[in-house]
Amino acid sequence: MIITVTMNPAIDKTVEIDQLIPGGLNRIRKVEYDAGGKGINVSKTIRELGGTSIATGFLGGNAGKTIENVLNEKSIKNDFIPVEGETRTNTKVFEKNGAVTELNEPGPVISKKQIQTLLQKLEAYADEDTLFVLAGSIPKGVDQNIYAEITHLVHKKGAQVLLDADGKLFRTSLEAVPDIIKPNRVELEEYAGFDYRASVEELLDLARKIRQKGIGTVAVSMGKSGALLVKEDYEVRCPALSVKAHSTVGAGDAMVAALAYSWDQGLENESMTRLCIAASAGAVTTIGTKPPAKELVDQLAQQVIIEKKGE
Structure with a gap:
């Protein structure tokens, strides 16, 4: 069973214009x-790949109800905690030249009682057959140690954790030793303190x-440089696939979904690798945060080149 945790979900509004004119009139x-937010995007992609998950976290206001309705329409199981305030709307402005401007709202403030309710819910789901996907930013009122706290909590019941976070949230979470992580190049460089492109x-x-x-x-996503997957006795690099890109938004979430789906299905390393690269490449061809079609992912998986490292 896969549980995706989205503490700061959002309605993703994707706007296409010819060219952004700051301070001027922009015609859409x-x-x-x-429905968006990293964990929710992961659940959407898992659903497209043919798997199942339960999406949870915090939802508030009319925007929260809209997200819940979208998930229900897509037959994605969900179990969110209602909160006061309005779930945020994130606006992504795409220009013809490929530039993207993102305008992300802060979201509601979460109380200690609501955090405790979530922790109790996650603990109830946790067992040896459960993978928790902890992905994305956290709203106001939530401590930066929250992912580490969840990891310790569910590990006690034999569950596993897949982490996709950045900055301080990433660093503090690593101390709890999640089972799978998916940093991108920039996040890994920041973690190591590099002031140059590694x-x-x-x-x-x-x-x-x-x-x-x-x-x-x-699993390290590196954009146009492809990706690295490092496990015990398995180290590979895969060049990026050549696809007609619409936007890189959601590519990392698709890779996380592929990692989670592979864990749930017990896929062997090569199949996991092909699915990760194909899902990520497929995601860049879609509009906004929509998941890639399974048919496209299956086609792209056959094109993945796997270069073994350490040999």
Whole structure:
């Protein structure tokens, strides 16, 4: 069973214009709305791949009701905690030249009682057959140690954790030793204190050092440079696939979904790798945060090149 935790969900509003004119009139050519937030995006992609998950976290106001309705329409199980205030709307402005401007709202303030309710809910779901996906930012009122706290809590019941976070949230969470992590290049460089663009070999070395903490799988997304997957006795690099890109938004979430789906289905390493790269590449062809179609992912999986490292 996969449980995705989205503490700061959002309605994703995707706006397409020719060119952004700061301080001037901008005419919109196309608008798309969807339920979003990293964990929710992961659940949507898992559903498209043919898997199931339960999405949870905090939802508030009319925006929260809209997200819940969207998930129900997509037959995605959900079990959110209602909160005061309005779930945020995140606006992504796409220009013809590929530039993206993001306007993200802060979201509601979460109380200690609501946090405790979530922890109790997650503990009830936790067992040896459960993977928790902890993804994305946290709202006001939630401590930066929350993902580490959840990891310790569910580990006690034999569950596993897949982490996708950045900055201080990423650093504090690593101390709790999640089972799978999916940093991107920038997040890993920031974690290591690099003030320059690291080479693939440096990123691979960082992934190895992080694994020494006890983390089973480290998947590093590197944009146009592809991705690294590092496990015990399995280290590979995969070049990025050539696709007609619409937006890179959601590519990382699709890779997280593929990692979670692979865990749930017990896929062997090569199948997991192909699915991760294909899902991520497929996501960049879609509008906004919509998941890639399974048919496209299956096609792209056959094109993935796997280069073994450390040999």
